[in-house]
Amino acid sequence: MDKEVAIIGYAQTxxxxxxxxxxxxxxxxxxKAALAAAGLKREQLxxxxxxxNDYLDGRTISNMRLVEPSxxxxxxxxxxxxxxxxxxxxxxxxxxxxxxxxxxxxGESQASVYGGxxxxxMMLDPTFDRQRGLLNEVSASALQARAxxxxxxxxxxxxxxxxxxxxxxxxKNPLALRADGxxxxxxxxxxxxxxxxxRELMASPLCDGACAVVLASxxxxxxxxxxxxxxxxxxxxxxxLSERSLxxxxxxxxxxxRCYAMAGIEDPASQLDLAEVHECFAHxxxxxxxxxxxxxxxxxxxxxxxxxxxxxxxxxxxxxGGALAANVACAAGLARIIEAAMQIRGEAGDHQVKGVRTAVxxxxxxxxxxxxxxxxxxxx
Amino acid sequence: MAPxxxxxxxxxxxxxxxxxxxxxxxxWMEQFFDGMKEGKILASRCPACGRVYLxxxxxxxxxxxxxxxxxxxxxxxxxxxxxxxxxxxxxxxTFEDIDGPEIIAMVKHDGADTCIAARLEGGGVSVxxxxxxxxxxxxxxxxxxxxxxxxxx
Ligand SMILES: [Zn+2]
Numbered sequence: 001m002d003k004e005v006a007i008i009g010y011a012q013t014x015x016x017x018x019x020x021x022x023x024x025x026x027x028x029x030x031x032k033a034a035l036a037a038a039g040l041k042r043e044q045l046x047x048x049x050x051x052x053n054d055y056l057d058g059r060t061i062s063n064m065r066l067v068e069p070s071x072x073x074x075x076x077x078x079x080x081x082x083x084x085x086x087x088x089x090x091x092x093x094x095x096x097x098x099x100x101x102x103x104x105x106x107g108e109s110q111a112s113v114y115g116g117x118x119x120x121x122m123m124l125d126p127t128f129d130r131q132r133g134l135l136n137e138v139s140a141s142a143l144q145a146r147a148x149x150x151x152x153x154x155x156x157x158x159x160x161x162x163x164x165x166x167x168x169x170x171x172k173n174p175l176a177l178r179a180d181g182x183x184x185x186x187x188x189x190x191x192x193x194x195x196x197x198x199r200e201l202m203a204s205p206l207c208d209g210a211c212a213v214v215l216a217s218x219x220x221x222x223x224x225x226x227x228x229x230x231x232x233x234x235x236x237x238x239x240x241l242s243e244r245s246l247x248x249x250x251x252x253x254x255x256x257x258r259c260y261a262m263a264g265i266e267d268p269a270s271q272l273d274l275a276e277v278h279e280c281f282a283h284x285x286x287x288x289x290x291x292x293x294x295x296x297x298x299x300x301x302x303x304x305x306x307x308x309x310x311x312x313x314x315x316x317x318x319x320x321g322g323a324l325a326a327n328v329a330c331a332a333g334l335a336r337i338i339e340a341a342m343q344i345r346g347e348a349g350d351h352q353v354k355g356v357r358t359a360v361x362x363x364x365x366x367x368x369x370x371x372x373x374x375x376x377x378x379x380x
Numbered sequence: 381m382a383p384x385x386x387x388x389x390x391x392x393x394x395x396x397x398x399x400x401x402x403x404x405x406x407x408w409m410e411q412f413f414d415g416m417k418e419g420k421i422l423a424s425r426c427p428a429c430g431r432v433y434l435x436x437x438x439x440x441x442x443x444x445x446x447x448x449x450x451x452x453x454x455x456x457x458x459x460x461x462x463x464x465x466x467x468x469x470x471x472x473x474t475f476e477d478i479d480g481p482e483i484i485a486m487v488k489h490d491g492a493d494t495c496i497a498a499r500l501e502g503g504g505v506s507v508x509x510x511x512x513x514x515x516x517x518x519x520x521x522x523x524x525x526x527x528x529x530x531x532x533x
Binding site: 116118127128135139140142144146150194195196197239246 | 464474
């Protein structure tokens with residue numbers, strides 16, 4: 001895509017374990033801030049798409065009562081029950097239809113309300129896995145981690161290294177929930193063992209928060225200052241977790257292939273300056289290196305060891321700390337888009353990487369990253 | 381009143397959300413459970429591509445077709461991946477410690493293309509380990525017909 005749709009404003013709340021503000025007030029805060037950043041008024045919005053989840057919110061029609069704070073009253077409004085990165089896709093398509101010029105995209109949820117890992121078990125096959133009680137988001141991901149480590153010769157130290165990198169990066173991101181400037185492999189490996197090889201610090205913290213993005217057509221965006229262009233998007237959906245190889249992220253690979261074709265990316269490792277990956281668990285970041293073509297298949301561990309993806313490497317991954325620093329269901333992927341846009345605009349503050357022109361942002365939904373979506377973003 | 385003042389005095393109400401659904405397990409799973417009552421492992425096979433689904437699935441997503449053939453598989457299989465569970469998911473959504481680690485394994489039966497996640501009994505596990513199903517045909521709950529797996533002799 002060439003200058004058809006751009007990000008022209010965004011905002012995030014701080015990510016918290018138990019936010020004092022209600023979800024409505026969090027959404028109001030980010031929507032107003034994103035509009036202000038774009039230099040727009042509510043009246044100028046053509047369409048509003050939110051991302052939230054009935055199970056996480058404990059009521060059906062979870063976008064109910066979000067109409068007011070998202071600026072959607074008497075507007076063309078809809079929602080997706082997936083990550084906010086898919087709400088951005090919906091908005092992108094509406095703008096590409098030619099019928100809408102400006103879209104508000106919101107992702108939000110509050111783990112302090114839905115209380116941990118019970119809702120995630122609703123994603124399991126209800127006639128077998130869910131009834132047997134062994135699988136949940138963490139134990140299933142542990143099965144994936146072991147499958148990947150065994151297939152590609154990845155060590156627990158390498159998983160811990162990814163977590164340590166991201167938690168240290170997060171120390172420079174004022175919005176992060178879990179951050180530790182002194183995180184190292186030893187510290188991660190001494191955190192609580194949940195399901196081997198996954199320890200507490202290798203699993204993303206569930207939290208409360210919201211984020212918002214304003215998308216605009218090329219015509220509108222060209223008149224705004226500093227648009228971040230969507231150059232490509234790709235998405236793909238894989239089989240249920242027990243019916244596919246867990247040792248690779250084949251749907252992310254598929255999504256990347258489509259996205260890169262649209263964006264004109266032939267050699268991602270050299271053409272991309274930064275990646276923001278939605279890694280719910282440390283091993284997923286290594287698997288994403290491979291699926292995104294940043295390194296060869298099976299080389300995720302060695303690629304991490306090379307330092308390429310660290311803050312001072314040639315292709316930093318998760319300069320924000322990624323989802324290991326804060327994983328708001330329905331918002332964490334949209335937050336990756338915002339973080340990538342911030343880097344391109346040079347607005348990332350203490351965690352700014354120098355000279356980011358082209359970046360990839362990733363979002364996922366489902367157990368063991370069953371569905372994946374990626375965007376390639378670029379500046380002028 | 382200043383913004384946010386007083387919020388901490390509002391108690392948090394816990395509202396249970398316990399809907400009960402009467403799912404049908406579907407014809408294919410019914411045959412799977414009926415098979416285990418007779419000590420048989422029944423899987424479905426896609427006539428178009430030959431892919432064998434265990435637990436049986438009614439549709440082959442790859443061929444966009446009904447997986448309507450049936451095959452009986454041996455009780456033996458291979459551990460594709462595993463985890464040692466040191467915790468279990470508590471009703472409040474947090475993880476609580478359990479007494480000793482228990483092993484959850486993904487097992488691919490010989491002749492199957494998909495896996496079953498189940499408990500591995502007896503301790504000791506590795507990827508590629510040969511295992512055998514532990515069937516309990518007299519189990520009252522059909523979900524307990526397949527108790528788990530243990531090392532194959
Ligand atoms: Zn087939």
